[in-house]
Amino acid sequence: MSDHVDVVLAQWARQRPDLDTTPMAVLGRLARLARLVEARQQATFARHDLDAPSFDVLATLRRSDPPHELTAGQLASASMITSGAVTQRLDRLEAKGLVSRRRGDVDTRTVLVTLTAAGRSAVEAALPDHLDTGRRVLAPLADRDVERLAHLLRDLLAEHETS
Known part of the structure; x- marks a missing residue:
């Protein structure tokens, strides 16, 4: 082929x-x-009224420990979007009721972002479809080849992320 x-x-x-x-x-x-x-x-x-950066923010909050709350800076470093895009993305997600923002109790310069119940529902609904999409992309490969590819790509990425 x-x-x-x-x-x-x-x-x-x-x-x-x-x-x-x-x-x-x-x-x-x-x-x-x-x-x-x-x-x-x-x-x-x-299909879930999201885009990739929005899903990434919601997923980053969802996989964090309860109360599923991170600072804007933590979101930028833990998600796959740039720090410059975080504020814009959060504005959109907050307007849709998927996240809420508040000032930190100790340091009022800190903005805390929390996943709302609607945000949790949105990410929970989209996640299985997202994983199915990935499975369909990888379907031509045998399971052992998928695992090997994942390891090779991790090694390559790790080398370049640290240099």
Whole structure:
């Protein structure tokens, strides 16, 4: 079975046979797969009136210990959105009644974000669909290959996140 990346690699092999295109073989496929997965996840979240960054904030709060409350800074570092996007995202989620914000008791400069009952319901409804989307993406691989891929990607990511 071949894919678009194979076509690109074959073209480079004809034009520049002196170059090792192995990085392109891996990174090109990761980039194309990331776009495909993102589109499928967006469709999944849209069915729940969410988007990926909103789901990520809600999921980050949900997986934190009760009362499912974090500072805006903790949310930024624990979620997969930038700190600059946190305020904008929180404004939207608060307007929908999915989170609430309040000033800290000890340090009033601190903003505490709490998952509301509606937010908990939203993330609980979306999570199984999100996991099913992931399972469908990974379905062509055997379970042992999924585990191996997860370990390889963790090692690669860990190396680059610490450098």
